[in-house]
Amino acid sequence: MVSLPQGFPAGAEIPDVVVELGEVFARAGHDLSLVGGPVRDLFLGRQSPDLDFTTDATPDQIIAAVGGWADAHWDIGRAFGTIGIRRGGQTLEVTTYRSEAYDPTSRKPKVQFGESLADDLVRRDFTVNSMALRLPSFELIDPHGGVRDLASGVLRTPATAQESFSDDPLRMMRAARFASQLGLNVAEPVREAMTEMADRLRIVSAERIQAELVKLICGKNPRAGIDVMVETGLAEVVxxxxxxxxxxxxxxxxxxxxxxxxxxxxxxxxxxxxxxxxxxxxxxxxxxxxxxxxxxxxxxxxxxxxxxxxxxxxxxxxxxxxxxxxxxxxxxxxxxxxxxxxxxxxxxxxxxxxxxxxxxxxxxxxxxxxxxxxxxxxxxxxxxxxxxxxxxxxxxxxxxxxxxxxxxxxxxxxxxxKIRPHLNGEQIMEILDIPPGPQVGKAYKFLLDHRMENGPLDHDAAVALLKQWADENP
The missing domain is CATH 1.10.3210 (Hypothetical protein af1432)
Known part of the structure; x- marks a missing residue:
């Protein structure tokens, strides 16, 4: 782990692999920044489970830059500008500067690559996720006041909330999720936009909505997240x-x-x-x-x-x-x-x-x-x-x-x-000398019901009970 310089919370650290990757991109002549949740979590005093990066490099240039350094890479997210990388036991994702927006009638985002870090950050969901850490210099880029909003416990958007939610309506669910996970109060303009645009959430796939709902329910304060959903009308959709x-x-x-x-x-x-x-x-x-x-x-x-x-x-x-x-x-x-x-x-x-x-x-x-x-x-x-x-x-x-x-x-x-009937199906067929069929199922159910009502019997008593039942139910 590498300690961050003065200006960051005391004890803030990032994995060595983050610094190494920054140096790899610098040697290749490209910008690289740790971005979003991992930067936010540095100020919350917790270790982020994900390591996400943004760069001016194209997907092909990303692959070329990490060649010989990464243990493996995959380009399943190439259409969205994302290349996955594995180094040692760490999984990293590097994405070309981008913005993504939904067509009003489509569930799939249209991807547009951006030209600068500033363009990339302004199109992110919330100010607390619109911070970047330039690598390997450790310069904090926070053009929209994410640190301030974290300290104030407020959830705002970098652009207008209407623009943010038009880019990706699922962000409305994320707002409710962050109320649960991070204890942030949704700013009034954001609430108003959510209320106005709640029905637009219907164009988002059920799988993506489900993933956000699970995170909300598993947060520290799911009541707060559910309240936001109900008060803004998101719950009427979800x-x-x-x-x-x-x-x-x-x-x-x-x-x-x-x-x-x-x-x-x-x-x-x-x-x-x-x-x-x-x-x-x-x-x-x-x-x-x-x-x-x-x-x-x-x-x-x-x-x-x-x-x-x-x-x-x-x-x-x-x-x-x-x-x-x-x-x-x-x-x-x-x-x-x-x-x-x-x-x-x-x-x-x-x-x-x-x-x-x-x-x-x-x-x-x-x-x-x-x-x-x-x-x-x-x-x-x-x-x-x-x-x-x-x-x-x-x-x-x-x-x-x-x-x-x-x-x-x-x-x-x-x-x-481990409750089971006194005798299993094979024993029933052997004792009664009958083939597989409905009668075996009826006998099995009778023995199970008897077991429930009266507790266990030894084998001989169970055999006698089964024969008595068979005599009464030929």
């Missing part, structure tokens, strides 16, 4: 189910709206995430997103009851279907979609346990239905208690403590996570 919650009182009128309740549940779920060695390492997108989405079925299931009450029967099932549909529209992978929608469907399963208790059979089904989401379900269920009634809150917490204790005891006795 997650319309969330602003709809603002119109739905919950059944106890404990909150101004279900929207605020959902944000609180998400924050409480975050507090229950674990370290890297725990079962739910932070930041856990699946848990956080399930907490945010867990009540989205309420608007469609709201019913006004006699006496003025409000009910939301089966909102868990409806919400799971809506969650699955939304995540599919945003092109989430199947596993994440399954996990989040499954948690939404199960989030009400616990309620009633404290009032009437559960049989061992019910506990087994709870664990089996949760499957690989049990640890997340524990945390989601505990987080879904936002009542100000301390006695009720304590009673629910005690009841869930008791449920977890019973689950642990049964797991130790019966290995609940």
């Amino acid at each position: 997650l319309p189910e969330i602003p709809a919650l603002k119109l739905t009182d919950d059944e106890h009128r404990r909150h101004k709206d279900v929207y605020q309740h959902s944000l609180q549940v998400m924050e409480q779920a975050m507090e229950l995430e674990t370290g890297l060695e725990g079962p739910v390492p932070r930041p856990d997108f699946v848990l956080r997103f399930a907490a945010l989405m867990h009540d989205i079925g309420k608007p469609k299931t709201r019913r006004f009851e006699p006496g003025g009450g409000v009910s939301f029967r089966h909102h868990d099932v409806v919400g799971a279907k809506l969650t699955r549909k939304r995540m599919q529209a945003l092109k989430f992978d199947k596993e994440s979609t399954r996990a989040v929608s499954h948690l939404v469907e199960l989030h009400m399963r616990f309620y009633g346990y404290g009032d009437q208790g559960w049989t061992d059979s019910a506990v087994r089904r709870y664990v089996t239905d949760a499957g690989d989401q049990l640890e997340r379900l524990h945390r989601l269920t505990r987080s879904d208690v936002t009542t100000r009634n301390r006695k009720k809150s304590a009673r629910l917490a005690h009841a869930y403590d008791d449920l977890e204790t019973r689950i642990s005891e049964l797991q130790e006795e019966e290995e609940l996570a």
Whole structure:
């Protein structure tokens, strides 16, 4: 690591490979600057995961300059002016000065190469990302006050916000993401432009929107990012189910709206995430997103009851279907979609346990239905208690403590996570002397249900039970 000179935060360092690359380009007669997030992160006191550079060299000149120095290079981003480089264990990206803009009817950016660093910086998304560090001289280039805005905690654009968002509408999502990740307040002119242009986000691919949403949810303060999305209208495009919650009182009128309740549940779920060695390492997108989405079925299931009450029967099932549909529209992978929608469907399963208790059979089904989401379900269920009634809150917490204790005891006795019928399919066919077919499936289901209700049996008892069932169901 190389320490930066006076004028940068104390202890600010950059990897040796950054300085080496600057010297390589200088020898080749080209300008090179570290740019964007890595420079911003120097002033935030953190190490950036990415190393991005900008240069006056064309893609062909970049390749020529690093020949013999780089261990490997690839030009998959050549159309956008970007060449990837590997040196040792570091991956670097070098991009020709550029500006990119969207055609109003296209999802793909048009790329125009620029002629100077100043031209490149003015077309970047926000002032905090419009700083550059010239190499190898370490001269800071900050024409738009990025350092000042970082210190003030304000998110502004180098050009007008309308120009910035016309160049790339996804930048509106990035504004909400930076509110979550960096704790920056979106400047009023930027908010106004986002509100005015929110619908333009529809031309951006679902995959790009999804990537920004995941980063937002996994930020330090996702509530701030979601608030920005809802207040500017971005959420109507990306997650319309969330602003709809603002119109739905919950059944106890404990909150101004279900929207605020959902944000609180998400924050409480975050507090229950674990370290890297725990079962739910932070930041856990699946848990956080399930907490945010867990009540989205309420608007469609709201019913006004006699006496003025409000009910939301089966909102868990409806919400799971809506969650699955939304995540599919945003092109989430199947596993994440399954996990989040499954948690939404199960989030009400616990309620009633404290009032009437559960049989061992019910506990087994709870664990089996949760499957690989049990640890997340524990945390989601505990987080879904936002009542100000301390006695009720304590009673629910005690009841869930008791449920977890019973689950642990049964797991130790019966290995609940590996619950299977008393006999497998091959054994069923051998004992009953029947070929593969529907009868085997029926027998399997009978044995599984019996296992759930009554616990494990030894082999001889299981065989006798199967034969009795077969006699009764020829």
